[in-house]
Amino acid sequence: MPPEGHGYEPKWDGFRAIVFRDGDEVEIGSRNERPMTRYFPEMVEAVKKQLPPRCVVDGEIVVINGDRLDFEALQQRIHPAESRVKLLSVETPAHFVAFDLLALDDEDLTGRPFSERRAALERALASAKSPVHLTSMSTDPALAGAWFDQFEGAGLDGVVAKPLDGTYRPGARAMLKIKHERTADCVLAGYRVHKDGAHLVGSLLLGLYDESGELLNVGAASAFTMTRRAELVAELAPLVTELEGHPWAPEKQEAGTRTPRNAEGSRWSGKKNYDFVPLRPERVVEVKYDHLEGQRFRHTAQFKRWRPDREPGSCTYEQLETPVKYDLGDVLSG
Structure with missing residues (x-):
């Protein structure tokens, strides 16, 4: 594990997603800027109920099958037919795991240290419940090591280490991904x-x-x-x-x-x-x-x-x- 000064999070195995909410308007974008809103109508409703009225949140969309993540089922959610999208939103509903807060109300938080953004995210999602989740985070390398060994059995694929004083830099390798090999x-x-x-x-x-x-x-x-x-x-x-x-x-x-x-x-x-x-x-x-x-x-x-x-x-x-x-x-x- 990296030295002190990092926050450790589970590495989720799903679709990276940035959620934009402005009142009743919700947009979900993928890491490569593909629009995903239409594929996850149940997620749009959950965002309206559980995220702050005006915010931008970075996270991961996942599908859960029993006690594990199911990436294959998640892939099937990307379907061109609207009727199929509606059916799958009921049969294999998605969850959103939030791990960063980029903006709140009129304030851009991307220039703030990760430690401050994390604290703001915890406050913003203090009352969140499934299918919206706040990812676990710890500054303890020993606990992160335990997560690395244990969480794979639930379908996760490693641990992410983020500098606590780091700003949000999209596209930059500011974090360290520690994956199984x-x-x-x-x-x-x-x-x-x-x-x-x-x-x-x-x-x-x-x-x-x-x-x-x-x-x-x-x-x-x-x-x-x-x-x-x-x-x-x-x-x-x-x-x-x-x-x-x-x-x-x-x-x-x-x-x-x-x-x-x-x-x-x-x-x-x-x-x-x-x-x-x-x-x-x-x-x-x-x-x-x-x-x-x-x-x-x-x-x-x-x-x-x-x-x-x-x-x-x-x-x-x-x-x-x-x-x-x-x-x-x-x-x-x-």
Whole structure:
């Protein structure tokens, strides 16, 4: 953990959102400035009831399933059909976890130290109740370390450390994100071509065998130099095969197997092409990942090394570390 002088908060796994309220007018914007108001009508009503009449609040929109966060359910909330949006607002209602107060009434607070903004946020949300929450915060590194270990079992993905004297600087790396990092040996079963052309590998597609022996797409590994991307095309050429008979062939999609075509992408991705170059599943790669969401790595994994000493059939889900369960309610009430 960083030295003294920091405030520690749980790192929530949802959609970053900035809420603007001016009386009955509410707007919800994403981190990349995409409007999200229409997707969360229940959140608009909650904001009107529980946030100050005129304010700007930074936070995270999450969906809770049982005692854990459910990012997959949250992704499904981004739907073009209004009827579907209304239905999901009832079936999988969202929650808003506030962690910074940027403006209150006519006062811009972004130039104030985080410690002052946090105190103002606590006062502003003193009577807030679900589905609006005030995130936990502590200046105790030991407690933050306990949160790091425990809260993952509730679906959170680490701890954030913020300088207590720091001002709000959007886009700047003023905070330190302390995330979980693990390794896994995966089967290489294909790759996507780079946006600049088929002479470059975009990302390696990774698989793990489930209990029934199906090779499921668990995610992708990327972040290669352009030189290495070109080298990989030649290096993997001997493994290129036809899609017919491949573990991720079209018939596998129809049978419900998790393949790259139906596992990658979201409504945020527009018309992005998710076709891939199939490879014979004969090579094993070790990657670094942060945590698992369902049957997939939550974020893109990082290539670490080839594992010629491992047999592809030995790459199963059993090798992955399972966090000890932790009640999300205890996190929210912390």
